[in-house]
Amino acid sequence: MKLTLIDFDNKFYNSFDDKNEIKVSLTKGNYYTILIDGVKIGIVGYIGPFERRNLKSGLVQILIKDEFRRKNLLGKIYKKLVFQDHMNCLFASIKENNIISIKAHKKIGFRKINYKLENQLIKSNKLRTGWVRLIKIYK
Numbered sequence: 001m002k003l004t005l006i007d008f009d010n011k012f013y014n015s016f017d018d019k020n021e022i023k024v025s026l027t028k029g030n031y032y033t034i035l036i037d038g039v040k041i042g043i044v045g046y047i048g049p050f051e052r053r054n055l056k057s058g059l060v061q062i063l064i065k066d067e068f069r070r071k072n073l074l075g076k077i078y079k080k081l082v083f084q085d086h087m088n089c090l091f092a093s094i095k096e097n098n099i100i101s102i103k104a105h106k107k108i109g110f111r112k113i114n115y116k117l118e119n120q121l122i123k124s125n126k127l128r129t130g131w132v133r134l135i136k137i138y139k
């Protein structure tokens, strides 16, 4: 299986019924089309990068075509993304009711930030109420 991340394809992204599950901000970050053996299977990207101390991070977003879900691709795609863009930290804001995405992220090692930090982010409008913030450091 060959996984590659190529230029973002807006037409392909717009073809998703559930494209509004994520909010793509092309001017604020980097987005890619995910290819598996030459077939477009989704889009991935992040707002950022943000560089602080020794962390280069991004607020990640991903959308995978239905027929390619539940194949444990999430972790492989993120590994490719962090490697390609020389990053070592990804964080995600996920709607509390998006149980599937939260489960999938936890399965690959994302952890919920602590309650105190979560409250700070909410107060400074960096995280909406009803959303959770998950983070993973890549070594």
Ligand SMILES: CC(C)(COP(=O)(O)OP(=O)(O)OC[C@H]1O[C@@H](n2cnc3c(N)ncnc32)[C@H](O)[C@@H]1OP(=O)(O)O)[C@@H](O)C(=O)NCCC(=O)NCCS
Residues within 6 Å of the ligand: 018, 021, 022, 060, 061, 062, 063, 064, 065, 068, 069, 070, 071, 072, 073, 074, 075, 092, 093, 094, 098, 100, 101, 103, 104, 105, 107
């Ligand atoms: C979230 C999303 C990217 C996950 O991608 P994926 O390739 O299906 O995830 P993976 O196959 O790597 O993860 C599998 C794990 O996620 C969870 N999961 C995935 N689909 C699930 C389902 N339908 N029901 C229950 N758990 C599910 C399980 O923990 C599963 O592990 P298991 O198969 O051992 O039980 C994909 O569902 C998607 O594109 N959703 C719509 C967009 C979205 O919500 N994006 C996230 C916002 S950041």
